Amino acid sequence: MGSSKLKTIHVVIIGALACILVGVGAYFLVIKKKCESLNALNGRLTVAMDEANKSQQMQKRLDATIELNRVLQIKLDGYLRAKMPPISFQDRAQGMIALWKEQVETLGPMLKSWPQKSGVWLTTGVQVPAPSADPNAVDTSLISIPIGSFSVRGDFRTLLDHLRSWNNFNRLVQIDVKSLQGPSPFMTLNYDVTVFIFPRGAAGQPIQMATQTTPGQPGAPM
């Protein structure tokens, strides 16, 4: 070392630089990446904790919705049992035939006999319109059957009770009052009746055989 030109000061400077180089190098090459990785993990942790802490709230929301649906479904099932014939359009042809039976055979006699049951005289005939003969044309969300005008006679109190009694009829009917005429007890009440039916379940695919095709269309007979 005696012949070396290195002096103590040089050793100090080189040593200090080596320390700084090792420290800074290690920091930028390894430690900084680890810190960034830790920060990213902390970020993920915060997000995950925030989300996980909603667990009770979400469970309550799910339970409340299930309960609401259960109550609504019970209510709807009750109404469907009491006020709707069991018609389903999952098979459109079968659904249409059931609707024919309802409109052609069942509904008319039921509607005709109802006013008498509530103590008023029906002075008009009852006509139920013909159902659709096209299974693809039936509105499967809500079937609306406009029955037309009813004219009934009775005293004021009985007529009002009769109007209210339609809510006990075993089909869902909408009563549109048109007029009330004459002095009690010989009053005449005129109103329109519309029957509503909710089909059960979802509607099935349209029936291809019932779809009209015109010559020249793809798939049409030659």
Add this chain to the structure above:
Amino acid sequence: MRNSVLVFAALVAAVAAGMFGWYSVLSARERDLTTEVLGWEEKANAVKILEAQAAAEEAKSPPIKQKVDFIEQVMAYNGAYPKIYEELAKYTYSRILYRSIEPTATQIKIGARARSVGDCGRYMLNMYRASHILSSVTIDAVPGWSGGIPRGFDFNATCNLKTPVTVPAYAGKPGQPGAPM
């Protein structure tokens, strides 16, 4: 000189060891944190599944609710006019004879007969008191004098309903707002 070299060699080794120590601590922390994060993320995923289930259940509600609401609206609608008629009867002066009552969504038109203008006036004053169901009551005319006091006359009363009677509409019908596509 030799001592200085040794001191700085030891110092560099100490810095390197320090950095390694720091790295080890950070690595251990990273391992722990990774385990913790994975645990919480598992819980968060469970919450997301719950959220999806809740959303799926919530999506089932509107079609059922729309049907129930429609049925109940129709039944309420059927009861609306009898209620209005009953209230009208309560406020109708007994010496007035009704010939016809024609309701619309917003009005009740009454064709009536009064024996005198006094009866007609009393009828009108009574009807003004039915402010819980009617917002206004007007009658079209009373007769003038044409050589004698009239022995009864016909008039029409128009009563505007305070709350219009709304015809039920099924919200689930395709094409209605909020209906399924």
